[in-house]
Amino acid sequence: MKKLLLSLFIAAAGFTAQAQIADGSNAPDFTATDINGNTHTLSEYLAQGKTVIIDISATWCGPCWSYHGSGALEDLYMSYGPGGSDEVVVLFIEGDGATTLADIQGTGNNTQGDWTQHSPYPIIDNASIANAYQIAYFPTVFRICPEGKVYEIDPLTAAGLKTNINTNCGTLEGLASHAKATAIDVYSCEGSAVAKVQVKNYGGSAMTNAVLEVKQGNTVVGTKTYTGNVATFASATVTFDALDLDPEVEYTASISTINTVAPANQTIAQDNFNVTLAQEGSNNFDVKIYTDNYPSEISWKIRNSSNTVVAQGGPYQAGTADQWGGGGPDANTVKSHYVSLADAAAGCYTVELIDSFGDGWSLGNTQHGIEIVSDGEIVYSQFVGNFGASSTTASAFRADGTLDNKTVSVKTFAMYPNPTTGILNFSTQETVSVSVIDVTGKTVFTAANINDGDSINLSQLQKGMYIAQVKGEKTQTTEKIVIN
The missing domain is CATH 2.60.40.10 (Immunoglobulins)
Incomplete structure (x- = not known):
């Protein structure tokens, strides 16, 4: 979701006013050690005739995370880095001196996620490099050709990076069969x-x-x-x-x-x-959709063995955070659907996840995917990233019905926003009760007779993760909630 490379919002917090290093300047040399203990010297790479791409980012930076998630640097590295034709060096520089290794690995308090995932290239935590290149915002991407001159470039796609290198540094050969x-x-x-x-x-x-x-x-x-x-x-x-x-x-x-x-x-x-082996459940189950930041692009379908759609949901409500419908009450939350395959025959069912923009369920600070729960047991679970326009899993689960009537009912339940600062809103088609349980197993909040549009206030609870157990006549679901 989003034309990341055409309209990245720049994160400039924490920088004093300074002139960024001028295009065409001699690239400041450096020797630095990555988080795996390997040493990298810029001048040595250039002397070997390699083009160097440097991404200076910060773990807390949203646009940096979006560019990381696009896979552009990963693809360039895989094609033309050491595992490919070995013509290009890609270096990720963590440019905020306050960043910890835990932040880089996604377990700290100042991070968008695990930056080591989908980063086959070196990650170097060294703010002095950012200072040497006089960056004014995150992310800043530089191209350094073998002759040693540095130029800032846009956060391009892999194809765009290849074209930029071919035009300015010499044509990349690549491998013929890779x-x-x-x-x-x-x-x-x-x-x-x-x-x-x-x-x-x-x-x-x-x-x-x-x-x-x-x-x-x-x-x-x-x-x-x-x-x-x-x-x-x-x-x-x-x-x-x-x-x-x-x-x-x-x-x-x-x-x-x-x-x-x-x-x-x-x-x-x-x-x-x-x-x-596909897990078997009853003909009644909950479908939990873990949305990303662009819920209006998300939909899903469940098909029987005859390829007939027997249940489906989405797209969900668009937000107003940007021109593509980002954010809103359905973003980065869980949408629950109660599905009853009334009198459906026993058999296997296929699950299809769909993204109308064509870049999967990939953006946001929560996990994205689907869980199907029957009688309190998860019979199918898939958490995803950028799968393109659709992802289909055949024989994902079994239902144990015996008759042939394919009547289907779908009812929707949701709590939002999640994460929340305290106020939790309910979208429900029946009256429900909720119990909130902390990580020690203690019930710290209860409420009953919650109807569609009602809210509860959890602001008195400490920040952290909780489990919400929701019960109604037909709704029984357990969901994680995070209070920020």
Whole structure:
């Protein structure tokens, strides 16, 4: 969600007025140690003929987190960094001297999340580098060509970074046969399973053909050929025919050839996966949708074995925080739907998550995804990031009904905002009661006869995480709430 690279809001808090280092200046040299203990010297990289991209950010900075989440630097590094053609160095510089390692790892009090996730490139916590480059805001991205001159550039997409380097530093060659395989969660419901593999092209040219295999040990149990046209940094999902896969066995999905050539990096061209046996529940269940910051783009569907939609929800209420509907009461919260598959036949059900903008459920400071709960037990759970326009899981769960009438009812329940400063609003189609329990298991707040539009005030409670148990005639749900 959002045209991040065209309209990033800049975080400038904490800077004194200063002139940023001028474009075309000699890049200030530095030697610094990353959080894994590895040493990096700028002049040594330049002497090796490499272009260096430096992202100076801060863990608390929202726009920095958005750029990190776009995957642009990760993709550039995977294609042209040490695991690829080794022509580019990407360095993430934490530029706020007050930042702790816990903040970088997402467990501190001054952070947007875990910055080590999706950061195969080095992370260096060194505010003196930010000072040397005289930055005026976060994030600030610099390009340094091998001749040693520094230029500020916009927070570009991976393709934009590649073009910028090609234009100013010399054309990147890339590798001819280079892609990453990511096995998608596989569920088995009735004795067979459909394996899916996402193939991301990190090669220097388009991928038009690929042969993929599923192996049990060294034995090939399935093969699939992909044909199409996947540009550099783009992805394709390859779906195998149904296979007889054992939930007790680990399998490997691998790319055997790309454009008829073996992958240049075998390590990332394969991924292990297990088969999950679909859990069974009754025909009544709660669907919990963990929204991101753009709820009006979020929707979901549940289909039966005949591919008929039997339940669906969303899109949710747009906010007014920006021109794309960010924020609002449905953002970064949990939307609960009570679903009854009245008289539906027993069988397997497919879950589809949809994002109308096409960048998954990926932005916001909470987890995003879906939980399906039946009789108090989670029968399916998936937490996601940027999955594109849709993510589909076949045979995600089973229902144990016996009749054929597909009548479906869906009722909605929500508490918002979450996190909250104390006031918690209710959207409900029936009267409910709520009990709030702290992390020690002590009930610290109760309320009854809550109707649609009512609110409760928890501002007297200490900041932290609590569990809210909500009960009604048809609503029974347990949800985490955070008081800030």
